[in-house]
Amino acid sequence: MTTKDRDGTVAKRAYDRKLCFFTDVDYALSEGVYSDPIRDISVGGVFIESENGPPTGERVQMLFSDYSGVDLVKLSGDVVRRGGNGFAVRFMCENTTELNKLKSYINSL
Numbered sequence: 001m002t003t004k005d006r007d008g009t010v011a012k013r014a015y016d017r018k019l020c021f022f023t024d025v026d027y028a029l030s031e032g033v034y035s036d037p038i039r040d041i042s043v044g045g046v047f048i049e050s051e052n053g054p055p056t057g058e059r060v061q062m063l064f065s066d067y068s069g070v071d072l073v074k075l076s077g078d079v080v081r082r083g084g085n086g087f088a089v090r091f092m093c094e095n096t097t098e099l100n101k102l103k104s105y106i107n108s109l
Contacts, residue, residue, distance in 0.1 A: 024038065036050045043091070044091060061076050078090055
């Protein structure tokens with residue numbers, strides 16, 4: 001997948017993103033716990049739609065569940081970008097088990 005950088009040059013993303021429809025994530029920030037829709041997800045990170053996003057650099061604890069609510073994926077990450085319609089989080093996968101669970105979750109969407 002390719003995108004254009006701000007200067008107009010073509011850049012390649014490290015991971016392909018998957019668009020999400022009707023998929024929410026539960027997440028905890030320093031000031032509370034929330035549930036909001038996700039716009040897209042990859043093994044590198046997620047974009048969460050929210051009117052009040054946390055500041056860049058804040059650690060986020062997230063819980064993703066499949067449609068049955070049985071398979072849960074708990075991950076943490078850091079906010080890397082914030083915009084008017086949401087914020088982007090880079091995942092911090094700590095081991096291959098977490099990474100494999102994340103890949104399985106993404107494939108189930």
